[in-house]
Amino acid sequence: MIAVIADDFTGAAEVGGIGLQYGLKVLIETEVTGSGDADLLIIAADTRSMSADDSVAKIEEITQKLLLLKPDFIYKKLDSVLRGNVYEELISQQKTEGKSRVLIIPANPHFKRLVKDGVYYVDGTPLAKTSFAFDPEFPLKSSRVKDILGSDPELISSLNLGEELPDAGFIVGNVESEKDLSSWAELLDDQTVYGGGAGFFEAILMKNHESQRADVEFNSSEEHHSLFIFGSTFPKTFELFKKMKMAGLMFINLSEDYFKLSDKDPSAIQEMAENVASWLGQERKVVITTIFTSSKVPAISPDRIRKEIGLLVKKIFELTKIQELYIEGGATAAQIFQKLEITSLRPVGELDYGIIEMEVDDYPGLCLVTKPGSYLWPECIIPELN
Structure with missing residues (x-):
């Protein structure tokens, strides 16, 4: 069994989709239970938005529990542009596993996200000059991976393929192509903790598994009650919104004014839920967004927004x-x-790279699809466009 610790849920689902494509039986859990039957066990730790101290404690706990299951290895799934408590969490995992070094490969050539000579580029643009620089939780002001990781640069090595790896320490591998990912995967040993994006994880799987990737036919039903939650803080794809509106989907935006009202009147969220349920009852598909019109940084924290959405x-x-x-x-x-008290999910299909369809035992008949905030939705989710 292979184990993965993912720092957020869509990252966990993305890795799960890759596992499916290589014929693995995949299980995603929010806590380590040891009760599931899986070739690939993924723990969605949700540590990216935690404080560094809390995330370190959480990773130590999860790693200890996973080690009791005796996995072949434990992979640490990171945000591909290194948002979150990446360095601290990996050092915690390294110490818990008793290994001598950490090697991370965050680049993902599939999305033109490359690391060259220790500098991160997205489609040829240095990371700090992309929209990731304006992330409200993790604004990336440098394109150098050592700076992004936030630790003492002297503790981190940025290396090219072919350079000698130190016996101990924290290493970031440079990657400019899919071939580079495969070459880094050939260096696996039992004294190193491995982490990175979905691309590196797939390169590791390719060593011992054959791809069974095939096109998945997915068609959203016009008759189904469909709810879309666009809660990511990454800039929205307004072209998709336009197409969804043209297809007749109902949009409800949780604006600054809504949150101000909700703070004063606890019944506001119940009224909003009833409005959404009413639209769904009229066979309308509903999209809930959190777009703020103010040019200034909103006073409403991302954590507050997420909790409101969850309750709604x-x-x-x-x-x-x-x-x-x-x-x-x-x-x-x-x-x-x-x-919703969902603690266990099974991926059943990959609509597109990183966009995963899942089933939940506690909600029979529910089709659940998740997507990382910075990826694009495929148009197959809009039934009228199929």
């Missing part, structure tokens, strides 16, 4: 049956699952 979705589920639930953003997904 819970109330909607109490009022009507949802057949299709689409969630954008890992931290948003974690809040929704917590409110």
